[in-house]
Amino acid sequence: MITETHGLTDEQRKLSDTVRDFADHVVAPAAYRYDTERRLPLEIVRQMGELGLFGLPFPVEVGGQGKDYVSLCLAVEALARADQSIAVTLEAGVGLGIMPIYRHGTDAQRDRWLPDLVTGRALGAFGLTEAEAGSDAGATRTTARLEHGPDGDEWVIDGSKQFITNSGTPITSVITITAVTGQVPGRDGRTAPELSTILVPAGTPGLVVGPSYDKVGWHTSDTHPLTLTGVRVPASNLVGARGRGYANFLRVLDEGRIAFAALATGAAQGCLEEALRYAGSRTVFGGSIASHQHVAFMLARMQARVHSSRLCWFDAAQKLVHGRPFKAEASVAKLVGGEAAMANARDAAQIFGGYGFLNENPVARHYRDSKVLEVGEGTTEVQLMVIARDLGLTA
Incomplete structure (x- = not known):
């Protein structure tokens, strides 16, 4: 630690x-x-x-x-x-x-x-991702329009969301939904979608939580698709200013990438600890497998990944706490952490041999779980794009 x-x-x-x-x-x-x-x-x-x-x-x-x-x-x-x-x-x-x-x-x-x-x-949830929108939030298809109802102005929301964490538990109370609330002037005289965020309480009529996904990993995490059909909520459920949804959720995602990187570091650390324990106790040809240089070097690389990943998220988090720009650092941390977790899970499974292929082994669970760390909260490619932009590269 x-x-x-x-x-x-x-x-x-x-x-x-x-x-x-x-x-x-x-x-x-x-x-x-x-x-x-x-x-x-x-x-x-x-x-x-x-x-x-x-x-x-x-x-x-x-x-x-x-x-x-x-x-x-x-x-x-x-x-x-x-x-x-x-x-x-x-x-x-x-x-x-x-x-x-x-x-x-x-x-x-x-x-x-x-x-x-x-x-x-x-628990609360954040409904951003759609079939064609996520990192490309401008492709959002979910809409919300203001109508005058018997109890005052209401947002009427229609659309669907995918891969929404904590959205279907018995204690889920509210979901913040991103939706197109109009059109605004964009570049070259063309219009662009006006994105806003709106609170939808769990159990609101018209909000349907789909069956839980059959995922490769993160089996315990609650993840569902959502469908919104004529969902009505008070106009006062708008979160922040109308049209500021894009800017607001960018801040949310930047912060979240730091915590996501910390999660990935923990996964990499867990794999290292399990592999160290097993390599020290498993004997072949009269000695522990840890005494073999190729295994020792594998463990050393695992430690280097953990250390590098931890330094990255800690640096980004410190910048956030002290009010300094942290967007690029958050992407670096998320990139390094996700790759560290995936690589350490692979190496730990290799060290365990056949035992690493059994689901009851924590290493096997990390192997299945860690892939999403290179995808969730912005894919590896999105992080590279953010980092490249910070370097002044526009391609």
Whole structure:
């Protein structure tokens, strides 16, 4: 884990140790069972809420813990060592579920939704991705139009969303939806879609949560498609200014990439720890396999990836906390972290041999889970595009 030379406070180190202990003694023993059952263990989510994890980066005034984004990333990393699905439930619950409301919501919206969200009694979701839109948000097809209803002006929303985390749990309370609310002047005299974000409470008539996806990994994470047909919500459910949805969710995604990188670091760390343990105990030809240079070098590379990935997310998080630009650093962290997790999962599975091919082995679960770390919250190619732009390259 991160040492004091990396600038952690005593409080942050204590938090990291506490969540690591929780991951080892509560999350890890149950991970295989919930993975095979393909369901989110709400009892573990409740305990995470009792530990204050969902409220870490939010002020005490709104029910949070008054910590910072580094603290959230430390918790996400510690959980991901044991189970990426549980870690992403926290990462998405905070970054995608709570942050849009906290950063851009009205006082009334914060008063209504934050008390349950920051304590883990409820989960929020962010409905961005569509069949043809995600990183290319300008291709959004979901629409919202204002109509005058019997109780005042209402947004009427029609469209569909895909791959929405935390959208179908029994404790999901609200989903922030991106939708086209009109047209605005664009480049070269052409119009462009006006994107806004709107709160849709769970259970609103016309909102249909589709069956859970049959995914390669992250079996415990709750992920669903959504269909919205004539969904009506009050005009006051608009999050932030009309037409600012694009700018607002870019900030949300940039922050989320840092926490996603911390998750990937935890996954890479978990693979390293499992591989070290096994390589030290597995004997062949009279000695441990760790005594063979090719295995030792493989483990050394795994450690280098973990260290590099951790430094990247920590640097990006520190810039965020101190109010400095962090967009490119977040993309670097997400790129390095996702590749580190995937490479370490591959190497750990190789070190375990046949045992690494058994689903009950945490390494096998990391192998299945880690691929999405190169896809979710912006693919590897999107991160390269952001980094290239920061270098002044326009191609």
